[in-house]
Amino acid sequence: MWMETVTYKSGQVKYKFFERYKCPYTGKLKRVSVTYSTKSKQAQKNALYELQKKIELATSTGASSNKVFMDVMTEYIESGKAFRKYSTHYGLVSMQKAIRKMLLEEDIALSKLNTATVQLAFDEFQKTRSYVYAKALLGLIRQTLRYAHRMGYISDIRFLDNIQLHKPSMSVAQVKKNRSKFLTKAELKELLSKLNDINPPVSLICEFQTLTGLRFGELVALRIQDYDNKNKVIDVNGTLSSRGSLANSAMRLSPKNAYSIRKVSLDARADRIINHFILANKARILWKSNVAKNDYIFVTDGGLPYDIHFVNKIIKRTHFHKPVSTHTFRHTHISLLAEANVPLKAIMERVGHNDPRTTLAIYTHVTDEMQKEVSSAINSIGNAISNK
Numbered sequence: 001m002w003m004e005t006v007t008y009k010s011g012q013v014k015y016k017f018f019e020r021y022k023c024p025y026t027g028k029l030k031r032v033s034v035t036y037s038t039k040s041k042q043a044q045k046n047a048l049y050e051l052q053k054k055i056e057l058a059t060s061t062g063a064s065s066n067k068v069f070m071d072v073m074t075e076y077i078e079s080g081k082a083f084r085k086y087s088t089h090y091g092l093v094s095m096q097k098a099i100r101k102m103l104l105e106e107d108i109a110l111s112k113l114n115t116a117t118v119q120l121a122f123d124e125f126q127k128t129r130s131y132v133y134a135k136a137l138l139g140l141i142r143q144t145l146r147y148a149h150r151m152g153y154i155s156d157i158r159f160l161d162n163i164q165l166h167k168p169s170m171s172v173a174q175v176k177k178n179r180s181k182f183l184t185k186a187e188l189k190e191l192l193s194k195l196n197d198i199n200p201p202v203s204l205i206c207e208f209q210t211l212t213g214l215r216f217g218e219l220v221a222l223r224i225q226d227y228d229n230k231n232k233v234i235d236v237n238g239t240l241s242s243r244g245s246l247a248n249s250a251m252r253l254s255p256k257n258a259y260s261i262r263k264v265s266l267d268a269r270a271d272r273i274i275n276h277f278i279l280a281n282k283a284r285i286l287w288k289s290n291v292a293k294n295d296y297i298f299v300t301d302g303g304l305p306y307d308i309h310f311v312n313k314i315i316k317r318t319h320f321h322k323p324v325s326t327h328t329f330r331h332t333h334i335s336l337l338a339e340a341n342v343p344l345k346a347i348m349e350r351v352g353h354n355d356p357r358t359t360l361a362i363y364t365h366v367t368d369e370m371q372k373e374v375s376s377a378i379n380s381i382g383n384a385i386s387n388k
Helices: 041-059 069-079 086-103 115-125 131-150 158-162 172-179 185-198 200-212 216-220 268-287 308-316 326-339 344-351 356-363 368-385
Strands: 002-007 013-022 029-036 233-236 262-265
Touching: 013 041, 029 041, 069 086, 069 131, 086 115, 086 131, 115 131, 115 158, 131 158, 185 200, 185 308, 200 216, 200 268, 200 308, 200 326, 216 308, 216 326, 262 344, 308 326, 326 344
Parallel strands: none
Antiparallel strands: 002 013, 013 029, 233 262
C-alpha cells in the first residue's frame, strides 16, 4: 500500500491510499484506492482493510457454491419458455445437451467456471464441430451467465469476454459451396420440371417460393384472409412450426421478427399458383368428407398444411446435381432480384430481413448475367478512354 497527498483547488488536503492487484480475468495489474482526510495510523489501518475488501470483490466471481451451472441453464431456458417459439425452445434444449457434454461429463458448479475451463472446452469442441455451431453454444452460455448475474447467483462474468473461438479460413470448396446456395434460371427450370414429374403440387409450392421469397413456414401459414385478390398482394403475418401437429391451430406462431411482418406483391404467375390451390381446396372440401377444414391455402389432399420435411424429401428424390432445400428457392429469389439490379433496401423489405449483412451474404456471388454486365461495362469504359 502507498499513499499520495491530494490538494484540491479549495486548498483542502486529503490522503489517497492505493494498492495493486492482478486481475484474474485479464492478467493485467490494476489498482484500487480509498481517500481519507487524515494519514494517522488508524486511517492507514482502515485504508488497508477497505482496500483488501475491494480487491476481494474485484477478484472473486461471487458464485454461489451450491449452484450448478447446468441447473442454472435449465432455469434460464424454462424461465423464457412461454415467450419463445416452440422451435426456438427445442433448439435451446438441444444446445444445452451439447454444452453438457462439451464442458464436463458431470455437472460443473458456477464457482468453477473460468476463462481456462470454458476456453479449453471450446478448443477441443471446435476440432470436430463448426464455428457457427460453437458460436451458438457460446451464446447460450453467455445468456445463462447474464441470467445468473441478474438473479444474484454470480457477481462477475467478465471472464467470458476473454473467450475466443477459432474461425477457420474458408477453403475454395467452401466458398464455392456458399456461392451455390441459389439456382440459375436454367437450373430452376430444370429442377421445377423434375419436381413436377414427381409431385406437381410440390413443384408449384417451390415455384411460388421462388417468385415471392417467402420462408417455407411463412408460405404454409398463409390463409385465405391473408390474400388480397383485388390488389394481388399477400399479407405475411405468421409462421407454422415444423414440429408438432400442424393440425393444431396453436402451432401458427408470430413471424421470425417484426421485419418479417410485411406485404408481398404477386406477379401474374404467382397469383395463378395461389388461386390454383384455393380452387383445389374448395373442390376437395365439396367432394371429400374426411378433409380437415381450415383457412390455410397450401394444404395436402387431407387438408393439412404441407410439412417442410416432406417437401425436402420430394426435392431429394430429383437427385439434382447440387444440394437443394426449400430455403434454396428463397435464396434464388434474392439472387434474381439482385441480378435485376433491385436496390438492397427493397429486397430486404420484400424478404423480411432487418440486417443488410444477411441479404448481402446471399447474393455476394456474381451470377453469369452480372459478369456479362461487368465485362460490357469495362469494355465501354475502355472504348471511351482509348485514344485509338
